[in-house]
Amino acid sequence: MIKTIIFDLGGVLIDWDPQHLYKKIIPDKQKRDYFLENICTSDWNDCQDAGRPLAEGTQLLVDQYPEFKNEIQAFYGRWEEMLVGPIQSTVNILEAIHRGNNYSLYALTNWSHETFPVAQERYDFLQLFSDIVVSGVEKMKKPDPGFYNLLLEKHSLLPKQTLFIDDNLSNIKAAQALGLQTIHFKIDDNLEEQLRNSHSIIF
Structure with a gap:
């Protein structure tokens, strides 16, 4: 029972879905999927879910992919738009x-x-x-x-x-x-x- x-x-x-936000930021589906599958990935987000500070996780990616700085910072900077x-x-x-x-x-x-x-x-x-x-x-x-x-x-x-x-x-x-x-x-x-x-x- x-x-x-x-x-x-x-x-x-x-x-909750990052696509809700990134459809606005990266309209091209192929480029958007590449970004979410290779840069701001589920595994990366999982680390923040497990307690890593958002600022630390964000900076880690910005250092790796400076050409995507704005898109990376939007993940948590505009996080409410995913909700x-x-x-x-x-x-x-x-x-x-x-x-x-x-x-x-x-x-x-x-x-x-x-x-x-x-x-x-x-x-x-x-x-x-x-x-x-x-x-x-x-x-x-x-x-x-x-x-x-x-x-x-x-x-x-x-x-x-x-x-x-x-x-x-x-x-x-x-x-x-x-x-x-x-x-x-x-x-x-x-x-x-x-x-x-x-x-x-x-x-």
Whole structure:
């Protein structure tokens, strides 16, 4: 029986994507994709999510690619433009689960501690969670098993009674290895149906 549901945030509840910003800065798709796949990469951003200061990460790239200085500095200088709003269908489900009051609700997110306060101020639904564990604060991130265990142990959660929802397959596999039940979230899937039929979640 599921007693606890853990949500990822970016890509599940919040529409965050560097493309939202860089479509404005680099209109040419081929050049934009090159920039995001080779310079301001996901791996580079992950380091900031794991606690590296934004200024340090930015300067590291500027030193390597001075010809892209303006584009690199925009990543965090205009970071809020990557954050375009809630994924409302999922937020509606979160709110319904919260109203039902049958499950403990937590969030586990890879997010810089310097930018996360922006999301907290912008999105009231984040207050529905009993706790949000942020990678940049803890200096560890998914899919590190220690990051999951931090939340599980902090709140005495049993993995077999816990459902974890994330859009990243690597994060899902790490959760499964720890014994959590999981849903690999995809924006086009019917999350409500998966919750009700596959995991017997009542809301």
